[in-house]
Amino acid sequence: xxxxxxxxxxxxxxxxxxxxxxxxxxxxxxxxxxxxxxxxxxxxxxxxxxxxxxxxxxxxxxxxxxxxxxxxxxxxxxxxxxxxxxxxxxxxxxxxxxxxxxxxxxxxxxxxxxxxxxxxxxxxxxxxxxxxxxxxxxxxxxxxxxxxxxxxxxxxxxxxxxxxxxxxxxxxxxxxxxxxxxxxxxxxxxxxxxxxxxxxxxxxxxxxxxxxxxxxxxxxxxxxxxxxxxxxxxxxxxxxxxxxxxxxxxxxxxxxxxxxxx
Amino acid sequence: xxxxxxxxxxxxxxxxxxxxxxxxxxxxxxxxxxxxxxxxxxxxxxxxxxxxxxxxxxxxxxxxxxxxxxxxxxxxxxxxxxxxxxxxxxxxxxxxxxxxxxxxxxxxxxxxxxxxxxxxxxxxxxxxxxxxxxxxxxxxxxxxxxxxxxxxxxxxxxxxxxxxxxxxxxxxxxxxxxxxxxxxxxxxxxxxxxxxxxxxxxxxxxxxxxxxxxxxxxxxxxxx
Numbered sequence: 001x002x003x004x005x006x007x008x009x010x011x012x013x014x015x016x017x018x019x020x021x022x023x024x025x026x027x028x029x030x031x032x033x034x035x036x037x038x039x040x041x042x043x044x045x046x047x048x049x050x051x052x053x054x055x056x057x058x059x060x061x062x063x064x065x066x067x068x069x070x071x072x073x074x075x076x077x078x079x080x081x082x083x084x085x086x087x088x089x090x091x092x093x094x095x096x097x098x099x100x101x102x103x104x105x106x107x108x109x110x111x112x113x114x115x116x117x118x119x120x121x122x123x124x125x126x127x128x129x130x131x132x133x134x135x136x137x138x139x140x141x142x143x144x145x146x147x148x149x150x151x152x153x154x155x156x157x158x159x160x161x162x163x164x165x166x167x168x169x170x171x172x173x174x175x176x177x178x179x180x181x182x183x184x185x186x187x188x189x190x191x192x193x194x195x196x197x198x199x200x201x202x203x204x205x206x207x208x209x210x211x212x213x214x215x216x217x218x219x220x221x222x223x224x225x226x227x228x229x230x231x232x233x234x235x236x237x238x239x240x241x242x243x244x245x246x247x248x249x250x251x252x253x254x255x256x257x258x259x260x261x262x
Numbered sequence: 263x264x265x266x267x268x269x270x271x272x273x274x275x276x277x278x279x280x281x282x283x284x285x286x287x288x289x290x291x292x293x294x295x296x297x298x299x300x301x302x303x304x305x306x307x308x309x310x311x312x313x314x315x316x317x318x319x320x321x322x323x324x325x326x327x328x329x330x331x332x333x334x335x336x337x338x339x340x341x342x343x344x345x346x347x348x349x350x351x352x353x354x355x356x357x358x359x360x361x362x363x364x365x366x367x368x369x370x371x372x373x374x375x376x377x378x379x380x381x382x383x384x385x386x387x388x389x390x391x392x393x394x395x396x397x398x399x400x401x402x403x404x405x406x407x408x409x410x411x412x413x414x415x416x417x418x419x420x421x422x423x424x425x426x427x428x429x430x431x432x433x434x435x436x437x438x439x440x441x442x443x444x445x446x447x448x449x450x451x452x453x454x455x456x457x458x459x460x461x462x463x464x465x466x467x468x469x470x471x472x473x474x475x476x477x478x479x480x481x482x483x484x485x486x
Binding site for chain 2: 073091
C-alpha cells in the first residue's frame with residue numbers, strides 16, 4: 001500500500017482506512033508484526049453493517065473459537081470488555097443471526113457461544129452417545145451388546161469388521177465412526193467381556209494381518225466373588241498383623257463380629 | 263431483575279469480600295435485587311414458566327409439591343423463577359435455567375437462619391469489631407438487610423448445588439452457605455452467600471510441587 005499511495009498524505013490515508021473499516025468494507029488482520037488489510041466482499045460488509053466495534057470484537061473472539069465455542073467469561077478476558085457491553089454485543093449478534101448459544105455436556109450452565117453456521121464439536125455435544133444433554137444409556141447398551149455378540153460369534157474380530165457389522169445391521173440411525181466404536185470396544189475390554197490381542201497371522205488369526213490389534217471374547221474371567229473373598233480374612237487390610245494372641249487376632253476381630261451378625 | 267445499590271450493604275461487602283482469618287480467607291457478598299423483569303429476564307421467565315408447566319404435565323400429580331409451594335400455583339412458580347433469575351444475575355457467565363425446585367430448600371424460621379449465619383461469621387465478627395470500634399457485625403448486617411428487604415416479611419431459601427462446575431461450589435472451600443431472602447410483597451430478593459477458602463487451596467502451583475516431592479521421597483523405599 002505504501003507504494004501505491006505514496007503521494008497520499010499519511011493522515012488522509014489513515015482517515016480513509018478508518019472510514020472503510022467503519023463501513024465494514026475492509027477487515028483488519030495482524031500477520032506477525034504487520035498489519036494487513038483485506039477487502040470484504042459485498043455480502044460480508046452487509047452482514048456486519050451497523051455493528052459497533054465492540055460487537056465486532058466479540059464476533060472475532062467467537063469466530064476464533066471455532067466449533068468449540070467460547071464461554072462468556074473467556075470472552076470478557078480476551079476482549080477486556082465489561083459485562084453490560086458483552087451482553088449488548090451478544091444480543092446484537094444473536095439478533096442478526098450471526099451467533100448462537102450452545103450447551104456443553106460437561107457443564108450445562110456455562111453460557112457458551114459459537115458462529116451460527118457451525119456444528120458444535122463432539123466435545124461439547126458428547127457425540128453419538130448423547131441425545132440432547134443426556135447420556136443415552138439405552139442406545140449405548142444396545143450397541144455394546146451387539147458388538148459383544150459379534151465378537152463372540154466371530155471368535156476374533158478387528159475394529160473394522162465390527163464397524164462394518166454395525167453399519168450393515170442398521171441398529172444406529174446415526175453413522176457411528178470407527179473411533180466411536182473403539183470407545184464401545186474399550187468399554188467391553190474394561191468390563192472384562194472382551195480382550196485385546198495382537199494377531200500372529202496364524203491359526204485363529206489367519207484372516208488377520210500380523211501384528212494388528214483385534215478383539216476376542218475374554219478367556220479367563222476373574223470371578224466377581226469366590227469363597228476367599230466371601231470371608232472377612234480374604235479382604236482384610238491387616239491380615240499380616242493378625243496372630244492368635246496379638247492385638248489383632250481372630251478372637252477379637254471386629255470384621256468377623258460384624259460378619260457373624262445376621 | 264434490577265440490582266439495588268445500597269451504601270450500607272456496599273460497605274459491608276467491602277469488608278466481607280475479603281476477610282483474612284489467618285489460615286483461611288472468608289469471601290461473602292450481600293446482593294439485593296428488585297424483581298422487576300425487563301428485556302431478557304422477561305423472555306427467560308416466560309420460557310422458565312413454560313418449562314415448569316411442561317414438566318408438571320408430564321409427571322404424576324404428587325410431583326407438584328416443592329419447597330416454594332405447589333408448582334401448580336402461579337405464586338410458587340414465580341418464586342422459583344425469581345430465584346433462578348437472581349442466580350443468573352449473581353453469576354452472569356452462567357445460565358441456571360435447568361435448576362429445579364428441588365434444588366432449593368426453604369428454611370423454617372428466620373431466627374434459625376440468623377443463628378446459622380452468626381455461627382459461621384464468628385471469627386469475621388471479631389475482626390470487624392476490632393476494625394470498627396467494637397461495632398457488632400451481625401447487628402450491622404441485619405440492620406442493613408432489614409432496611410432493604412424488611413426481613414420479617416421474608417421467606418428464606420437455600421440453594422443446594424448439584425452439577426459439576428456449579429459456581430456456587432468453590433474449589434478449596436472449607437465451608438460455604440447461601441441464602442435467598444424473598445419478600446413477595448416488596449418484590450425484592452436479597453442473596454447472602456459466603457464461603458471460606460483454605461489458603462492452601464488458593465495457589466495451585468505450590469501443592470503440585472509438594473506432590474512431586476512426595477513421589478521422590480518414596481522412590482527406593484520397599485513397600486512391604
